Amino acid sequence: xxxxxxxxxxxxxxxxxxxxxxxxxxxxxxxxxxxxxxxxxxxxxxxxxxxxxxxxxxxxxxxxxxxxxxxxxxxxxxxxxxxxxxxxxxxxxxxxxxxxxxxxxxxxxxxxx
Amino acid sequence: xxxxxxxxxxxxxxxxxxxxxxxxxxxxxxxxxxxxxxxxxxxxxxxxxxxxxxxxxxxxxxxxxxxxxxxxxxxxxxxxxxxxxxxxxxxxxxxxxxxxxxxxxxxxxxxxx
Numbered sequence: 686x687x688x689x690x691x692x693x694x695x696x697x698x699x700x701x702x703x704x705x706x707x708x709x710x711x712x713x714x715x716x717x718x719x720x721x722x723x724x725x726x727x728x729x730x731x732x733x734x735x736x737x738x739x740x741x742x743x744x745x746x747x748x749x750x751x752x753x754x755x756x757x758x759x760x761x762x763x764x765x766x767x768x769x770x771x772x773x774x775x776x777x778x779x780x781x782x783x784x785x786x787x788x789x790x791x792x793x794x795x796x797x798x
Numbered sequence: 799x800x801x802x803x804x805x806x807x808x809x810x811x812x813x814x815x816x817x818x819x820x821x822x823x824x825x826x827x828x829x830x831x832x833x834x835x836x837x838x839x840x841x842x843x844x845x846x847x848x849x850x851x852x853x854x855x856x857x858x859x860x861x862x863x864x865x866x867x868x869x870x871x872x873x874x875x876x877x878x879x880x881x882x883x884x885x886x887x888x889x890x891x892x893x894x895x896x897x898x899x900x901x902x903x904x905x906x907x908x909x910x911x
Contacts, residue, residue, distance in 0.1 A: 691840075728800070728888050728902030729841065774840050785831065785854050786900075788840030 688712055691775050691789030699797050704762040706792045708775035711756070715777040719786065720749065720760050723772045729788075732773070733760070765796045800824070802891050802903035810909045816877045819906045823870040823891030829853070830872045831900060832864060835886040847872060876908075884910045 690709045698704045710718075719734035735742045735749045735758065742749045748761040762769055775789040801824040811817050823830050829848045833841035843856035847866035861877040870891070876883055886907050892900040 689840075726904065728802070728890070728904050730800070730902065731899050776840075785843055785846055785856075786833075786841075787843065788833075790840050791838070 688787050689775060689777050689789040691792060693792060694790070695793040695795070697795045697797060698765045700765060700767060702765050702796075704760075704765045704769065704794055704796070706760045706773055706775065706794070707757065708759065708789050709755075709757045710777050712777070712779065713756070714779040715787075716780070717778045718749070718751065718758050719776050719778075720747075721774040721776060721788070723774065723791075729774060762794075765794075767796045767798050770794060770796050800901035800903065802889065802901050804887075804889055804903040804906050806906060807904075808907045808909075810911065811879050812911050813879055813881060815879050815910075816875065817879060817908060819874045819876075819887050819889075819908070821872045821874070821889035821891075821903055823872065823889070824901060825870055827870060827891035827893055827901075829892045829894060829900070830866055831890045831892075832872075832874045833888040833890065834858070834883075835888055835905070837885070841888055844874070879910045881910050884908060 720732045721729035722732045723729040733744050733747045746763045751758045772791045774791050776786045803822045805820045831846040832844040835841040844858050845855040846853045850866045863875045866872040886905040888905045890900040890902045
């Protein structure tokens with residue numbers, strides 16, 4: 686059973702456009718929702734994270750929107766750049782743990798110049 | 799760079815063999831988590847060690863075992879290798895298992911023939 690469902694599997698966006706990746710979760714005990722960015726040959730790196738007491742968190746061009754009632758959250762990348770081309774994973778954990786993470790299946794993002 | 803290193807980079811084994819993968823955490827990081835990332839999938843949590851004790855385990859059989867040492871290094875051992883064990887194995891370290899960011903190493907690519 687997939688606890689964190691991520692879509693789309695792949696995404697192509699023009700440079701300067703907005704990239705949107707969506708995730709849904711089942712377990713209402715989850716209380717930490719990070720997004721990770723992974724480049725080929727590298728391990729995942731934490732991009733931005735949110736806890737369910739807020740509905741939105743913004744860091745630079747990256748924004749997480751969180752809908753607790755719908756059990757959904759999404760990543761928005763504004764003014765997408767070719768350097769943003771990578772695989773993005775949404776994830777979730779419970780008990781405020783930032784390290785026992787349940788990952789989604791990933792979205793391969795390509796930014797066209 | 800995250801300051802987390804893993805060795806070896808690549809490894810080829812045959813079915814039924816045993817393998818040991820190594821991770822060197824950032825100095826002072828008391829928590830290490832191990833993940834298995836199959837090709838095209840998100841990482842799956844194997845287990846976590848905190849101050850040399852196992853502190854949580856994912857849905858992996860007992861033939862996956864680990865050790866954490868006082869010098870911030872750790873090992874992942876897999877016995878009786880199966881073809882499905884072929885994957886990228888990632889370790890991630892953090893100061894504390896609760897709320898701190900975890901930093902991933904680049905991974906070890908294991909191929910089981």
